[in-house]
Amino acid sequence: xxxxxxxxxxxxxxxxxxxxxxxxxxxxxxxxxxxxxxxxxxxxxxxxxxxxxxxxxxxxxxxxxxxxxxxxxxxxxxxxxxxxxxxxxxxxxxxxxxxxxxxxxxxxxxxxxxxxxxxxxxxxxxxxxxxxxxxxxxxxxxxxxxxxxxxxxxxxxxxxxxxxxxxxxxxxxxxxxxxxxxxxxxxxxxxxxxxxxxxxxxxxxxxxxxxxxxxxxxxxxxxxxxxxxxxxxxxxxxxxxxxxxxxxxxxxxxxxxxxxxxxxxxxxxxxxx
DNA sequence: AGCACCACCTGTGGGC
DNA sequence: TGCCCACAGGTGGTGC
Numbered sequence: 001x002x003x004x005x006x007x008x009x010x011x012x013x014x015x016x017x018x019x020x021x022x023x024x025x026x027x028x029x030x031x032x033x034x035x036x037x038x039x040x041x042x043x044x045x046x047x048x049x050x051x052x053x054x055x056x057x058x059x060x061x062x063x064x065x066x067x068x069x070x071x072x073x074x075x076x077x078x079x080x081x082x083x084x085x086x087x088x089x090x091x092x093x094x095x096x097x098x099x100x101x102x103x104x105x106x107x108x109x110x111x112x113x114x115x116x117x118x119x120x121x122x123x124x125x126x127x128x129x130x131x132x133x134x135x136x137x138x139x140x141x142x143x144x145x146x147x148x149x150x151x152x153x154x155x156x157x158x159x160x161x162x163x164x165x166x167x168x169x170x171x172x173x174x175x176x177x178x179x180x181x182x183x184x185x186x187x188x189x190x191x192x193x194x195x196x197x198x199x200x201x202x203x204x205x206x207x208x209x210x211x212x213x214x215x216x217x218x219x220x221x222x223x224x225x226x227x228x229x230x231x232x233x234x235x236x237x238x239x240x241x242x243x244x245x246x247x248x249x250x251x252x253x254x255x256x257x258x259x260x261x262x263x264x265x266x267x268x269x270x271x272x273x
Numbered sequence: 274a275g276c277a278c279c280a281c282c283t284g285t286g287g288g289c
Numbered sequence: 290t291g292c293c294c295a296c297a298g299g300t301g302g303t304g305c
Contacts, residue, residue, distance in 0.1 A: 003298065059299080075299050077283080093283090112282045114299065133301095156274065166300080173298055222298060223285090242298095262277070264296075 002074045004139060004171030005214030006225050006233065007059050010080055012215075013228040014106075015054040017082050018063070021104065022050045027097040033108065034096075035116035036129055042119050046070075046098070057137050058170020060130065069126050071118040072108075077224045078115030081107045111224065138169040139211050147204045151192055159195065159203075160188035161261035171211070175220055175242045178266050180206040182241045187272045188260045213238065241266040 002010075023046045031039035049070075055062040061080070063070040072080060077093075086105035088094060096108035096117070108115070120126040135150075136142045142150075150169065154162050162168050163177045172180070181188050183206040186199055195203070219225055219233030222243060226232065240249075244266060245257040253270035 006298080073299085075281095076297070110282095111284070112297090112299095114281065154274085158275085161276075164299090175298060220298075225298070 002059060002078070002219070002225055003173030003176050003214075004056075004059060004137075005176065005211055005235070006219035006227075007056055007061055007074070008139075008215050009219045009233070010228045011054045011056045011061055014061075014080070014082060017104075017228070018051045018106070019053065020050065021100040021102065023047050024099045024101050026099070029097070030095040030110075030113065033110070033113070033115065033117060034119075036118040036120070042117075046119060057131060057141075058134055058166055059173070060134070060170075062126070068119060068121045069123070071120070071126065071130050073116050074110070075112070075114035075116070077111040079109040079224070079226045080228055081109065081226070081230055082228045083107060133167045135165075135167050135169045138171040138207060142169055144201065144204050148197075148200055151195070151200055155191070155193035157192050158188070158261060159186060159190050159192055160263075160265060162192060163207075164261055164263070172207070174263050174265075175222065175239070176207075176210055176214060178242045179210045179240060182267060182272060183210060185272055188265050188267055189258075241268060 026043050034042045050066040052064045061072040084104050086099045093109045093111045095110050099105040118130045163172045184202040214235045217235040220235040221233040241255050244255045247255050249268040251270050256269050258265050
């Protein structure tokens with residue numbers, strides 16, 4: 001579900017709400033949601049830790065504590081909801097309750113149960129255990145020349161597969177990748193080695209623009225995404241291609257759906273070459 | 274290196 | 290109406 005913009009929206013909302021909060025006793029409705037360390041150790045060691053600030057790397061939400069780091073990945077259908085008073089109105093799909101000492105709480109919901117949390121003690125452990133194969137954040141840690149240089153090392157990849165590869169750069173998912181390729185006029189099946197320099201530059205610009213717009217409009221709610229207060233995103237109404245099979249592109253051609261990099265892929269066969 | 278395929282889960286929507 | 294199958298915003302493992 002959530003790609004970089006959705007996680008960033010959640011981060012921006014949660015940071016002022018969570019700063020200074022101290023964790024109380026967690027409730028692990030579904031212990032396997034805790035990836036690291038063991039659910040028992042997680043539950044025993046979280047209480048008493050205080051939240052300093054929130055970061056993000058790609059689709060990972062990184063909650064820095066006074067001691068250690070709590071990391072969350074929402075995968076397909078995870079939702080992180082903040083409530084002022086720890087009452088659960090909806091029990092369905094509730095996987096974790098993380099109450100704070102002041103009576104507020106963070107609730108983790110996840111229909112498909114793919115999402116995971118990690119509690120690590122140091123930055124080195126975070127990198128080793130959680131972010132081992134994660135590349136630089138495509139929005140914050142990659143300038144245009146870095147992007148072009150990294151592209152040069154992956155010449156034989158299909159451009160769509162590469163953008164989805166979190167080890168190349170972190171943050172792009174299926175929706176925003178299709179939107180970026182549309183805006184830069186690039187067929188998702190193209191190989192990196194066949195891109196002209198101007199096309200690669202246009203792609204980089206499109207990525208920054210689309211991600212910024214996604215954040216500005218509160219993310220994309222295609223189905224399940226909710227922000228940290230339970231509200232829907234608004235970017236779905238501005239999508240040019242994703243989910244719009246058979247709709248007309250502004251050039252007059254029909255948006256086409258195909259399988260590229262193993263994923264449903266939407267593009268305009270006339271505008272994207 | 275790159276890719277196809279499967280697995281992990283639950284729900285939904287389209288086709289028949 | 291109802292059943293079945295494909296597919297869904299993500300990622301990790303395997304094997305070619």
